Amino acid sequence: MYIVFVRHGVPDYSLSDKRKMSQLEKDYAPLNRDHIDELKAVALEIQLEKAEVIISSPYTRALQTAEIINRTLGLELFVEHDLREWRADMDGGYVGLQERDRRWHEYRASLKNNAVPKNVSYESWAALRNRAENVLSRYTHYSKVIVVSHFNVFESLAGYQDTGIDCGSYRLLRLEGFG
Template sequence: MQKIVFMRHSKPDYSFVLERKYIGHGIDLAQLTEEGISIAEKASFDNRLDNSEIIISSPYTRALQTAAIISKNRQLGIKIELDLHEWMPDLSFQFKSIEEALIAEELCTKYKGVCPENSEMKFEDFENVFKRAKKALLRYSSYKKIIVVAHSIVICRFVPYPNIPYCGISEIDFDESYSCTEFDYC
């Protein structure tokens, strides 16, 4: 059985991408705030990360920057996993604001993570979030202990802790039999 140490990314600053009017995945290019950098620096020394062999990160900037800080302070390599990306509030990738993403989030909560067929906003089902993330993590089963830097909705498919703070840490024992947690939303 493998130990996975999940860490949520640190605090992002969306002001740069919003002032440039980025839409869809462009919003996910947001870097960390100065406070976010400080939070990640402190979290990188948490003893629950001891004996980890590698860092696996979501490709989004806020996660990668968090992973880079851990990598620097822990002298660990980083692998980027596309399928650890954030939950998709709009499967057309055309949402134009954080407000639109929040509306999709409200719908997702209302429908317990399942997008109704007749919904005008087509968001990603939570079951798909779990399946793609689990498939990505299984590629690293040869490691005894890994750090996974990802997003709260992704992490909550594996651990039953809602409201994960920035750089919050959760640990699980993981193998191919691991099943999705039943929390409605995170």
């Protein structure tokens, strides 16, 4: 299966920061309107890839990105809960920023070393990959799909990346063993 992986557009956290909202509440932050035209240009580029369907994370920034792209492409759009962000705490509790960063760096080090950590309180890269692959397995009847999601989902599928993928950018990915 070929994937046109799009990282969501640039979010606007100004209102949620001003109101001191939790990370969960920040997931509802919209896109930054100053970057919408960039997404429209990406949609024109992606059009050349001839994908058959769009699959999106449920987070606002991803859904808005998928919708902007779909205005150009006019494809079926599916929202998939399991294309969401990496979970910093598997118990669903609040994790302070310093601890979240520590867990994130540990998570990325394990991905870089292709090692699956045991007995950690956060979601491992292997678990994230598994849930993303479970979603994608339902779309194997398509030869090329657009996935609008988050960097950590991309990296779990593509492997460790020295450099990220900018918000509103896309990469092509061939997922072995799928379609």
